[in-house]
Amino acid sequence: MLNRQGRPSQAGESGMNSAKTFTGNRALEQVEPLLFEIGRLETTGVDLDEPQAFTPRLGGLERQDGIGLPGLSEPETMRHFVRLSQKNYAIDTGIFPLGSCTMKHNPRLNEAMARLPGFADIHPLQPQSTVQGALDLIAQLKEWLKELTGMPDVDMTPKAGAHGELSGMMAIKAAIIAKGEAATRTVVLVPESAHGTNPATAALIGFTVKPVPARENGLVHIDDVKALLGPDIAAIMLTNPNTCGLFEKDIVAIADAVHEAGAFFYCDGANFNAIVGKVRPGDLGVDAMHINLHKTFSTPHGGGGPGAGPVVLSARLAAFAPLPLLEKNGNGFALCESEKTAEARGAHPYGRITAFQGQMGMFVRAFSYMLSHGADGMRQASEDAVLNANYIRAGLRDLMSQPFGDKPCMHEALFDDQWLKETGVTTLDFAKAMIDEGFHPMTMYFPLVVHGAMLIEPTESESKASLDLFVAALRDLAMAAKAGDTERFTQAPRLAPRRRLDETLAARKPVLKWVPPVPLSEAAE
Amino acid sequence: MRYLPHSDTERADMLAAIGVGAIDDLFTGVPADKMLKGPVNLPRRKSELEVARILGSLAAKNVPASTVPFFVGAGAYKHHVPATVDHLIQRSEFLTSYTPYQPEIAQGTLQYLFEFQTQVATLTGMDVANASMYDGSTACGEAVLMAHRVTKRNKAILSGGLHPHYAEVVETLSYMANDRVMRLPADVKAAEDIIALIDNETSCVVVQTPDVFGNLRNLRAIADACHAKGALLIAVFTEAVSLGLVTPPGAMGADIVVGEGQSIGNALNFGGPYVGLFATKSQYVRQMPGRLCGETVDAEGRRGFVLTLSTREQHIRRDKATSNICTNSGLCSLAFTAHMTLLGSEGLARLARINHAHAVKLADMLANVKGVEVLNQSFFNEFTLKLGKPAASVVEALAAKKILAGVPVSRLLPGAGLDDLLILASTEVNTDEDRAILVAALKEVL
Ligand SMILES: Cc1ncc(COP(=O)(O)O)c(C=O)c1O
Numbered sequence: 001m002l003n004r005q006g007r008p009s010q011a012g013e014s015g016m017n018s019a020k021t022f023t024g025n026r027a028l029e030q031v032e033p034l035l036f037e038i039g040r041l042e043t044t045g046v047d048l049d050e051p052q053a054f055t056p057r058l059g060g061l062e063r064q065d066g067i068g069l070p071g072l073s074e075p076e077t078m079r080h081f082v083r084l085s086q087k088n089y090a091i092d093t094g095i096f097p098l099g100s101c102t103m104k105h106n107p108r109l110n111e112a113m114a115r116l117p118g119f120a121d122i123h124p125l126q127p128q129s130t131v132q133g134a135l136d137l138i139a140q141l142k143e144w145l146k147e148l149t150g151m152p153d154v155d156m157t158p159k160a161g162a163h164g165e166l167s168g169m170m171a172i173k174a175a176i177i178a179k180g181e182a183a184t185r186t187v188v189l190v191p192e193s194a195h196g197t198n199p200a201t202a203a204l205i206g207f208t209v210k211p212v213p214a215r216e217n218g219l220v221h222i223d224d225v226k227a228l229l230g231p232d233i234a235a236i237m238l239t240n241p242n243t244c245g246l247f248e249k250d251i252v253a254i255a256d257a258v259h260e261a262g263a264f265f266y267c268d269g270a271n272f273n274a275i276v277g278k279v280r281p282g283d284l285g286v287d288a289m290h291i292n293l294h295k296t297f298s299t300p301h302g303g304g305g306p307g308a309g310p311v312v313l314s315a316r317l318a319a320f321a322p323l324p325l326l327e328k329n330g331n332g333f334a335l336c337e338s339e340k341t342a343e344a345r346g347a348h349p350y351g352r353i354t355a356f357q358g359q360m361g362m363f364v365r366a367f368s369y370m371l372s373h374g375a376d377g378m379r380q381a382s383e384d385a386v387l388n389a390n391y392i393r394a395g396l397r398d399l400m401s402q403p404f405g406d407k408p409c410m411h412e413a414l415f416d417d418q419w420l421k422e423t424g425v426t427t428l429d430f431a432k433a434m435i436d437e438g439f440h441p442m443t444m445y446f447p448l449v450v451h452g453a454m455l456i457e458p459t460e461s462e463s464k465a466s467l468d469l470f471v472a473a474l475r476d477l478a479m480a481a482k483a484g485d486t487e488r489f490t491q492a493p494r495l496a497p498r499r500r501l502d503e504t505l506a507a508r509k510p511v512l513k514w515v516p517p518v519p520l521s522e523a524a525e
Numbered sequence: 526m527r528y529l530p531h532s533d534t535e536r537a538d539m540l541a542a543i544g545v546g547a548i549d550d551l552f553t554g555v556p557a558d559k560m561l562k563g564p565v566n567l568p569r570r571k572s573e574l575e576v577a578r579i580l581g582s583l584a585a586k587n588v589p590a591s592t593v594p595f596f597v598g599a600g601a602y603k604h605h606v607p608a609t610v611d612h613l614i615q616r617s618e619f620l621t622s623y624t625p626y627q628p629e630i631a632q633g634t635l636q637y638l639f640e641f642q643t644q645v646a647t648l649t650g651m652d653v654a655n656a657s658m659y660d661g662s663t664a665c666g667e668a669v670l671m672a673h674r675v676t677k678r679n680k681a682i683l684s685g686g687l688h689p690h691y692a693e694v695v696e697t698l699s700y701m702a703n704d705r706v707m708r709l710p711a712d713v714k715a716a717e718d719i720i721a722l723i724d725n726e727t728s729c730v731v732v733q734t735p736d737v738f739g740n741l742r743n744l745r746a747i748a749d750a751c752h753a754k755g756a757l758l759i760a761v762f763t764e765a766v767s768l769g770l771v772t773p774p775g776a777m778g779a780d781i782v783v784g785e786g787q788s789i790g791n792a793l794n795f796g797g798p799y800v801g802l803f804a805t806k807s808q809y810v811r812q813m814p815g816r817l818c819g820e821t822v823d824a825e826g827r828r829g830f831v832l833t834l835s836t837r838e839q840h841i842r843r844d845k846a847t848s849n850i851c852t853n854s855g856l857c858s859l860a861f862t863a864h865m866t867l868l869g870s871e872g873l874a875r876l877a878r879i880n881h882a883h884a885v886k887l888a889d890m891l892a893n894v895k896g897v898e899v900l901n902q903s904f905f906n907e908f909t910l911k912l913g914k915p916a917a918s919v920v921e922a923l924a925a926k927k928i929l930a931g932v933p934v935s936r937l938l939p940g941a942g943l944d945d946l947l948i949l950a951s952t953e954v955n956t957d958e959d960r961a962i963l964v965a966a967l968k969e970v971l
Contacts, residue, residue: 032636034636034639034640034643035640035866036640036643039866039869040869041869041870041871042869042871043869043871044867044868044869044871044872044875045607045609045866045867045868045869045872046607046867046868046872046876048872048875048876048879048953049879050875050878051878051879051882051883052882054882054885054886055885056881056885057881057884057885057888057901057902057903057904058741058770058771058881058903058905059740059741059743059902059903060743060903061734061741061743061771061772061903062770062771062772063768063769063770063771063772063773063874064772064776065776066870067647067648067768067769067870067873067874068647068870069644069647069648069865069869069870069873070869070870071866071867071868071869071870071871071872072866072867072869074607074609074867077609077613077863077866077867078609078612078613080866081613081616081619081637081859081863081866082613082616084632084633084636084637085613085616085617085618085619085633086618086633087618087630087631087632087633087636088618088619088622088630088631088632088633088634089618089622089627089630089631090617090618090619090620090621090622091617091621091622092617092618092620092621093617093618096621096622096623098623098626101623103621103623105528106620106621107528109573109576109577111615111620112577113576113577113580113581113584115611115792116580116581116584117584117589117591117592118583118584118585118586118587118589119580119584119587119794119795120589120792120793120794121589121590121591121603121792121793122587122588122589122590122793122794122795123590123595123597123601123603123793123795123929124600124601124793124795124796125597125599125600125601125932125936125937126588126590126597126924126929127920127921127924127929129921129924130587130588130924130929131587131588131795132586132587133582133583133584133585133586133587134583134586134587134795136583136586137580137583144567147565147566147567148565148567159659159660159663159797159798160659160850160851160852160853161851161852162839162849162850162851162852163659163663163850165849166849170697170701173701195839195840195851196838196839196840196841196842196843196846196851197839197849197851199839199843199844200839200842200843200844200846200848200849201849202844203844203845203846204670204702204848204849205698205701205702206701206702206703209843209844241554246554247552247554247555248554249554249555249556251556252556252559275555277561277564277565278552278555278560278561279552279555279559279560279561280559280561280565283559284559292852294852300620300621300856301621301622301623301624301852301855302614302619302620302622302855302856302857302859303619303620303622303623303624303625303631303633303634303855303856303859304623304624304625304634304638304656304816304852304853304854304855304856305624305657305659305798305852305853305854305855305856305857306659306797306798306800306852306853306854306855306856306857307852308797308798322697323693337936337939338939338940340939340940341939350697350701351693351694351696351697351700351701352690352693352694352697353663353694353697353698354659354660354662354663354690354694354797355600355660355661355662355688355690355691355694355785355796356600356601356660356690356795356796356797357795357796357797358796358797359794359796359797359798360794360795360796360797361792361794361795361797361798362797362798364580367580368576368580370567371568371571371575371576371579371580372527372528372570372571372573372576373526373528373570374567374568374569374570374571375564375565375566375567375568375569376526376564376569376570377526377528377529377569377570379564379565380526380529381526381528381529383548384529384531384536386548386551386552387531387536387539387540387543387548387551388539390543390545390551391539391542391543393543394542394543394544395542408543408545408550408551408552408553408554409551410551410552410554431627432629435627435629435630440623440627440630441627446840460528460529461528461529461530462530463530463531464530464531464535464538464539466530493629493630496629496630497629497630497632498628498629498632498823498827498829499629499823499824499825499827500629500823500824501628501629501821501822501823501824501829501830501831502821502822502823502824503821503831503833505821505822506819506820506821506831506833507819507833507834507835507836510810510817510819510833510834511819511820511821512639512642512646512653512654512810512817512818512819512820512833513639513642513643513646513647513652513653513654514639514640514643
């Protein structure tokens with residue numbers, strides 16, 4: 001296919017083992033150039049009337065150049081993005097078993113609720129008397145989160161899990177500063193199995209990160225923590241259930257030891273979805289824990305966000321929550337937006353981490369999910385998530401190796417690549433072969449402590465039939481790998497919109513934006 | 526429960542296949558004394574109809590922008606978003622996919638991210654842009670951290686025209702990271718002499734244009750002064766539509782440009798989700814925070830896209846990463862890209878002219894009201910009024926008349942002695958009637 005510059009937009013478009021076509025298209029699979037290659041500088045897909053003549057007030061700062069971004073009419077825009085969408089895998093098209101990422105069903109009721117003008121079309125700074133319903137919703141969501149976690153307070157502002165980690169760790173740092181220990185408590189303990197955001201967060205605010213080793217059984221051992229605790233330790237960041245899909249059984253003892261040493265316990269709550277309604281972090285000694293509303297409470301991942309990461313806080317940390325604070329007074333709900341007013345209420349906010357009051361759009365969706373499930377449904381969802389993960393584990397355990405032995409997991413089943421030894425097939429190859437079978441691969445090579453890790457999280461949304469097919473397909477693949485059919489793996493994927501992509505080339509010679517082949521000023525003529 | 530596929534029989538069959546008798550046999554890792562005995566103390570499940578009623582009644586207690594004359598800005602703006610945009614972001618394949626970790630089956634997401642990066646870099650006049658940050662304020666915080674890495678210094682100077690909440694985000698991060706910040710006092714008339722403060726220890730100067738009071742600022746001289754002292758200029762904007770009409774920061778010498786992209790494609794949403802834009806010069810790309818999408822080829826030589834330069838990121842570099850960000854604002858960047866595609870250069874420029882024309886018209890009308898002074902020499906679609914009366918009470922009085930009139934400066938800067946200042950924005954959504962109603966009502970309450 002030629003674009004307007006007369007060069008092929010993609011070489012060899014028609015792909016392997018298929019009939020060549022004139023267009024490069026293959027029936028439902030359409031070639032789609034970049035919008036800049038099909039757009040025109042003079043085209044627009046919106047009807048706007050030029051304003052009547054007026055004297056600009058721009059202080060001599062008018063743009064001198066053309067903007068240089070081609071546009072498309074509405075039908076072209078629709079077709080461009082719909083065609084792009086068709087090159088994506090999604091939960092709505094199949095199982096998306098990314099461990100740690102919790103790709104559960106995204107109810108459309110929640111989308112509809114978030115789009116009610118009373119939520120979507122209100123401004124963060126309009127008078128508070130005109131947003132009482134929105135503040136009420138946030139207040140109710142806070143109560144639900146407090147009840148589900150058994151924690152006394154929650155900071156609603158963070159915009160994703162990692163942002164929640166940052167907020168929680170800032171609250172911890174503020175508490176340490178308030179105790180006058182900032183100069184000494186400079187180290188944060190992070191298990192080697194932790195998600196990368198944990199050490200990155202601690203380092204971002206000036207802490208030194210010290211790793212806690214993982215034991216043979218995939219758990220953090222109380223003795224290893226005790227050996228590291230001392231007056232220099234500010235906090236431990238522990239994921240529970242952990243990234244190996246296991247519940248940290250020493251967690252209460254660890255929390256006690258951490259507190260005894262004068263440090264704080266930050267819990268990464270990315271895996272809270274395994275235990276909602278079954279056990280409460282507040283009963284385990286947690287001081288701060290973020291909750292990814294885009295995991296546990298089903299707000300859509302949207303191809304990489306947006307998310308929301310409220311942080312529940314213990315009584316020791318609640319006073320340090322950032323601005324703005326939500327309060328209820330005689331006139332209804334109010335946002336406390338200044339440090340001075342907060343101090344007058346006895347709070348000591350550590351500051352502010354975002355311009356406004358958090359991800360309202362996600363709050364509505366998450367609350368809609370919670371109301372829909374109720375206490376009974378959320379408990380059932382956790383149980384089904386754990387049931388499904390173990391069902392997969394049981395279905396594959398005779399063929400694939402489990403790094404920590406054959407024992408129950410929580411919401412995700414972890415395998416390593418021991419069983420692939422000598423087959424010439426790697427975890428990556430296996431994942432790519434899953435793509436040809438119509439599945440999104442599991443999380444690969446995470447956690448880092450497990451060689452060639454394959455972390456499978458089906459979530460509660462998968463039916464038994466879906467799980468049965470998934471297990472059967474993985475069994476077939478596993479047997480093929482062991483039988484020496486390496487081509488099926490090393491050549492995979494063969495049937496996806498693209499074969500394997502050259503990531504080394506991408507990093508060595510970064511091309512991060514489209515550059516017009518001919519200067520746009522000439523092309524426009 | 527409508528979202529859970531299993532029947533109880535299936536659950537029992539599955540437990541049997543696993544080889545345990547009861548579901549709690551799978552929770553044996555949890556200390557037995559900590560297990561909850563029954564459901565938590567919250568209501569039981571509800572039907573769609575019941576949930577819609579509850580949430581509908583909460584929504585009905587708010588006053589949506591589209592139902593009243595609406596002039597609120599100061600960091601988020603009411604614009605018309607074409608219906609196509611919301612349809613596209615609800616496509617299952619976009620809405621319910623994850624970060625594109627498996628590029629072979631995520632080319633849809635990756636290609637629009639590449640298009641998004643191109644649009645952001647082009648609009649801001651910079652070489653490269655990343656695949657989005659949470660919002661403008663966190664992008665601003667990250668920009669300061671990046672400047673510290675690039676310059677190996679740790680002192681930031683913040684203009685008094687920077688949105689106070691953005692300044693607070695930078696101050697908080699800096700305080701926590703043991704970096705230094707010099708924040709200038711509120712600069713209502715863009716009169717500060719920030720150049721005089723730049724020294725050899727300065728890592729970056731952060732200037733917003735249009736600033737929070739609406740003034741447009743020429744960054745050229747500040748950029749030159751920064752560069753003479755080895756510092757970086759970080760330019761900030763909160764109104765992305767302004768880039769359709771005013772000189773982009775890149776053309777005035779900015780080293781890093783960050784801003785709020787909400788105005789293009791995204792609803793007000795009471796403050797989030799929004800989309801942070803982040804752009805810089807090529808030489809600093811390896812110090813950038815956030816995800817980057819790059820072009821490459823597949824095994825058959827076909828063009829394709831992947832996430833790249835990830836050795837900057839937390840999942841590879843852990844405590845040495847350039848940022849801790851992971852999930853960003855993917856779908857909001859799709860909304861931005863789809864809306865920007867519909868606009869094109871032509872549409873964006875015209876939209877920007879309409880915004881400016883509306884604001885000029887409103888400013889002229891208000892300047893004729895007794896007791897009102899328009900403080901700005903220059904502005905795009907937002908400006909500041911001096912009312913001779915506390916603006917907060919004026920705003921409340923107007924809200925009671927179903928007019929949402931703007932943001933009192935005292936809400937952003939309590940105790941700064943600027944209580945009689947009001948920031949007003951006027952976009953394409955305002956009609957002549959809206960403006961007339963506002964002016965008439967203002968005359969009454971002043
Ligand atoms: C264990 C764990 N911690 C933290 C995070 C970070 O969360 P987010 O991507 O929402 O910032 C993730 C998810 O990516 C995770 O899996």
